[in-house]
Amino acid sequence: MGASKANSALVHAGYNPKPGTLKALLNVRGSEMFEELCAELGVGYKRIGALVVGTEDEMDILHELLERGRTNGVRGLRIVCGEELREMEPMLSDNISCALYAPTSAITCPYELTVAAVGNAMDNGVELRRDFKVTGIRPCDGGYELISPAGRIAAKYYINSAGLHAGEVCTYTGGEDLQRTVRSGEYMLLDRECAGFVRHTIFPTPTKHGKGILVTPTVHGNLLLGPTSIEREDKDDTSVTPEGINEILEKTRKTVKDIPYWKVITSFAGLRSVDEDFIIKPGERCIHLMRIGSPGLSAAPAIAVYVKDMLAEFGLELVPKDNFNPYRKPCHGLSEMSPDDRNKLIKQNSKYGRIICRCEGISEGEIVDAIRMNPGARDLDGVKRRTRAGMGRCQGGFCSPAVLEILARELGIKPEEVTKSGGGSYILVGKTKEER
Template sequence: MYDVIIIGAGVSGAAAARELSRYKLNICVLERDEDVCCGTSKANSGIVHSGYDAEPGSLMAELNVKGCEQMEVLSKELDFAYKNTGSLTVSTTEEGPQALQKLYERGVKNGVKGLRILNREEVHEMEPNLSDEVNAALYAPTAGIVCPFGLNIAMAENAFTNGVEFKFDTEVKNIRKLENGFSIETSKGTYETKYIVNAAGVYADVFHNMVSEKKLHITPRKGEYMLLDKSAGKHVNATIFALPNKFGKGVLVTQTAHGNLLVGPTATDLEDKEGVNTTAEGLGEVREKSQYTVKDIPFRKVITSFAGLRAVEDGMDFVIGEAEDAPGFIDCAGIASPGLTSSPAIGARIAEIIKEKLQPEENPDFDPVRKGIKNPAALSLEERNELIKKEPAYGNIICRCEMISEGEILDAIRRPLGAKSLDGVKRRTRAGMGRCQAGFCSPKTMEILHRELGIPMEEITKAGGESKLIEGTNKNLAEEGADHE
């Protein structure tokens, strides 16, 4: 029997796993997909929100501000990409400045530091590409941008090296109460545990409702995005928000942590918990609404589009705590925006709840530091040459768009919780995220996966499951080639 089983290896589950690994506990993370960061956590804006938007006194407001305050220190401890860029929430109407004043007052109540309201001249001097209609803005200097994959993977790797087990391709089918815990039936057998942390994103209500009569309801809210080439990345410096409405913070324009320009998201409530397709209507809305706040966005430089789902609970707040009628079942549900920002504080909150229940000893071997994949591009020419001399794979460029070497891909595969698919490599190294969107580097990356993992080429997937890239056996492929000749 485990002490704690966490359902879901997204950013909240990984944060909880890392914080719980500070203690002598037997912990396991169950994830239905082939890797960490495969759900909500992989498809979002990557914004570190300052915390002025959430309702004062809400759990969302408290954990947003705490998470924002921790992010820079955490990025150095766990070695993931983060930049403190600040954000601007802009007004384009006569009534807008009054709405900005209300947001400012809310932010002050929430404990956000450094908020200022800027007039037309100040804001246009700060961001020359703002729409001509922008007449004022709320400046939040504590906001920033983060690599969502980097944050999620870093916390999971650190949890793993501190003793947490991860079981992938393991889908939870049913949960039953036991006298002293729970039995979790999965696609790969049954597990027993004293405590469950329900960090299952848009499916958190499904698992909660298996054990509790006090039902939860989560609505998947789809957001569609357009990602532009790095040559468009300097179009804005800070993150630019429109004034928020009942569906959230609206369509934003921002740099990413790696220098692209990101525009989106939409906000469409769905019933389908797998509805991550993009639509012509949604992307048209992204294009149209973004131009209310930022002018001359070079949409000809779009290199890809994508959609993600936010888990919106009916109460419009995070649901974190023990279910009243299911002792030992800890919800971490409704983690919509600003869930990414809040994740370090969410993990700490979950750990405090379980620490109070189990009174565990501290783990004397806990190491909070994790080192990321070597980045030759960040080295001086002399240091890079020395690295290549020692490890020649770092001199073999596989992804030309992002200048990612074979050495980096090997590290991504060999490291703790290493990559097993093309998307796993992409999220860890950015190989395939550039202008050609993996058009050139996929075959070479597949060859490396084939060699390192010892699996046939036709078994290599884009993103696990049935997403295979080659149909048929090597023999059949050879015969087809001969027939064509």
């Protein structure tokens, strides 16, 4: 529920990071690992390519990016102009005349990937502790004790990947908080009716302030506009502002024309650090991951391997599991099935025939799967991010009460105990009418 749930969902090709940085190395490596990882974990991945678009005056910057990308080892980069560019992307604004084309840039679903990665780890024997905020770490018996209001865990090693809070966690064992400025990125998400409006991820020419505000399809067929880059004091402030929305409207018009802004179904924001490089720093029997801003999603598979190799250097014996299963079945997919396959499934279990989310076509059977599969959904947002129930045009207006009932039934709790997103986010306060 940190940055990994609210970002542009892009697997960047790797032409942006400065050559020689960890970002450059791990972005390009991670991007090459992504397709196979998504196939194994049953997560959406589409290599649609990206266009960094510009005017004649911006051509020099595009050439610089091209060179940077080639130095970083990105394959297939080239400059496209004129007719060819218009044919590739007919909706570009009239002032756009050239672009850097990155064919290996892709889109994915970051929160489904995160859930699937955790689920697969659990299927292979990993234990997940939820609501376990680490508030202190104490050296003990040649290792550590991780302290939380929810309990304590003994650890021989620990990996601090607490996102924007990793700096604080690093200080618990005497390290330095190297996490710096935080910037909010606000987005507008448009209805799936806009599927196909643009074919690629469209970036403006970058400036010293960053990659700029993009227009991109999502793997689920929506159109995503954003992010802004606004400095925030509070590392958890994901508010969306009128200024942010106005900036999105103004800047996306410069790259893509006739965007149907009125088809917006929701807006949201994510927070990231915007430093030149990641910090992946070994300590005494621990590793701290700080400043993991963009392209942290694209680099994630390569970051994992990098951290694993660091653990091996500590002397930890890493033995591959004989029966490791890299595969995970997604808990939604009915709407993409053929009518025959759907009928077969409904014959086996009639719950797949009861549609709960009408916007996204999600059945009761899929919601039950999401609650029962690792890591089981425990609240409305958990169901939403596993099945898409509540992700559509009505944003859960119709399906939330039914999802709430299913959660209460499956978890054996009262409806009043069901939350939107854990903690105290209860939805119902009690009955207004007693049953007769």
